[in-house]
Amino acid sequence: MIENEIFRALADPTRRAIFEKLAAGGMNASTLREGMEISQPAMSQHLSVLRGAGLVREERQGRFVNYQVDPEGLALIAQWLAKYRAYWPARMEALKVLLKDMDQ
Amino acid sequence: MIENEIFRALADPTRRAIFEKLAAGGMNASTLREGMEISQPAMSQHLSVLRGAGLVREERQGRFVNYQVDPEGLALIAQWLAKYRAYWPARMEALKVLLKDMDQ
DNA sequence: AAATCACATAAGCGCGTGCTTATCTGTTTC
DNA sequence: GAAACAGATAAGCACGCGCTTATGTGATTT
Numbered sequence: 001m002i003e004n005e006i007f008r009a010l011a012d013p014t015r016r017a018i019f020e021k022l023a024a025g026g027m028n029a030s031t032l033r034e035g036m037e038i039s040q041p042a043m044s045q046h047l048s049v050l051r052g053a054g055l056v057r058e059e060r061q062g063r064f065v066n067y068q069v070d071p072e073g074l075a076l077i078a079q080w081l082a083k084y085r086a087y088w089p090a091r092m093e094a095l096k097v098l099l100k101d102m103d104q
Numbered sequence: 105m106i107e108n109e110i111f112r113a114l115a116d117p118t119r120r121a122i123f124e125k126l127a128a129g130g131m132n133a134s135t136l137r138e139g140m141e142i143s144q145p146a147m148s149q150h151l152s153v154l155r156g157a158g159l160v161r162e163e164r165q166g167r168f169v170n171y172q173v174d175p176e177g178l179a180l181i182a183q184w185l186a187k188y189r190a191y192w193p194a195r196m197e198a199l200k201v202l203l204k205d206m207d208q
Numbered sequence: 209a210a211a212t213c214a215c216a217t218a219a220g221c222g223c224g225t226g227c228t229t230a231t232c233t234g235t236t237t238c
Numbered sequence: 239g240a241a242a243c244a245g246a247t248a249a250g251c252a253c254g255c256g257c258t259t260a261t262g263t264g265a266t267t268t
Contacts, residue, residue: 016111039229041227074192086127089175151215
């Protein structure tokens with residue numbers, strides 16, 4: 001069950017920070033590491049977890065590996081969230097209609 | 105940071121199962137336990153974590169405690185998800201507009 | 209008020225997780 | 239092809255998490 005891997009992946013604050021940084025634009029692991037106090041293996045391991053959860057895609061570019069946000073993971077969270085739309089606050093009420101279309 | 109507690113809470117499959125069961129309607133801890141192979145203390149601990157994450161509300165009713173889904177937690181997930189709306193798949197494109205209104 | 213019930217808390221345990229250092233793989237450059 | 243570089247993998251370790259059994263707390267019942 002990939003849903004489990006998604007939530008597990010996002011449960012770690014460092015991993016969410018990495019994901020957020022990637023959301024600003026795709027980049028390789030070294031660039032990603034700049035400004036973050038994290039070792040190279042740790043970054044590699046985190047990216048591996050994010051990738052396994054479908055939250056991140058990787059693409060070899062020479063000796064670099066470019067990482068970018070994978071929409072599939074986000075879509076699965078949206079699907080999960082949609083199951084509980086009956087409990088969403090009133091100000092999100094309008095979303096219900098659209099999500100109804102979404103889950104044919 | 106409550107965002108961290110939310111994702112941590114949902115990282116456990118048992119806790120997600122409890123949450124999903126509660127989404128069908130509020131109920132007390134004993135009723136919630138029916139059909140689930142889980143000890144009474146384990147259920148109590150899980151509910152405590154879900155409560156701390158703002159995903160569940162509790163309400164004393166005599167010697168029972170009624171639990172129900174707390175919309176606040178779901179709203180925070182929606183907010184988190186909204187940050188990455190630029191990466192949502194095309195079929196969810198329409199959501200972007202609505203969410204833009206939401207996050208002023 | 210004693211017994212029972214619903215639930216919370218305490219304490220301890222095994223296992224998974226995230227980190228580290230060390231090493232390996234694959235690519236580029238000279 | 240040797241050196242340098244980007245990144246992955248291995249192995250080990252400390253800590254947190256979810257579970258258990260035992261006990262505590264608060265409400266109800268008789």
